[in-house]
Structures are given as C-alpha cells and as structure tokens.
Amino acid sequence: GNEESSTVWIPIVLFGKSAESASTHIRKGSQFACSGELSSSQYQDESGNTKTALSVIVSKFYWLGKKDKDDNGAQNPQIPPKEPNIDYENTNIESEETQVF
Numbered sequence: 001g002n003e004e005s006s007t008v009w010i011p012i013v014l015f016g017k018s019a020e021s022a023s024t025h026i027r028k029g030s031q032f033a034c035s036g037e038l039s040s041s042q043y044q045d046e047s048g049n050t051k052t053a054l055s056v057i058v059s060k061f062y063w064l065g066k067k068d069k070d071d072n073g074a075q076n077p078q079i080p081p082k083e084p085n086i087d088y089e090n091t092n093i094e095s096e097e098t099q100v101f
Contacts, residue, residue: 011055031064
C-alpha cells in the first residue's frame with residue numbers, strides 16, 4: 001500500500017545562556033540537532049475540546065551545518081559567516097529565563 005507521511009513540528013524549549021544564544025543565531029535554514037525530555041501539556045481550544053501540546057525541554061544542542069542557499073533556493077555565491085563556537089552541551093540550563101522556538 002501507499003503510506004502517507006506527514007511532518008510533525010514539535011516546539012523546543014531552551015533556558016538561560018542556551019536560549020540567549022539560540023535566539024541570536026538560529027534563523028531560517030539553520031541546521032541543528034537537540035536532545036532533551038519530551039513534555040506534554042493539555043489545553044482547551046476555542047471550541048472547548050481538550051488538546052495535547054508536545055515540546056522538548058532541551059538538554060543538549062548541536063550545530064549541524066550551514067545554510068548554503070538563499071531564501072529563493074538559488075545558490076549563494078558568498079561564503080557564509082562562520083557559526084559561533086558555542087558549547088551548548090555544557091551550558092547550565094537551570095534558569096528562570098525561558099524561550100520557545
């Protein structure tokens with residue numbers, strides 16, 4: 001049979017210095033990987049239906065590569081700026097500052 005596949009987007013949650021660095025450096029086309037704890041919460045939508053929202057509380061964060069095309073899909077002839085060398089793995093994530101991406 002034909003299997004249909006779909007993409008599931010799960011928001012990630014970072015704290016402290018990791019959140020600050022990610023909010024500054026992550027942009028459309030950024031390639032990164034993260035790992036952490038899956039978290040779920042329930043809420044009611046406008047119709048009163050109970051829904052479940054998933055997110056990942058990030059504990060490790062890694063840059064994977066650089067964006068090599070511009071937003072129109074054309075090759076970018078310029079050399080992209082070097083990604084910052086930030087050690088997300090050793091960043092203390094216990095902080096009251098939270099940002100969701």
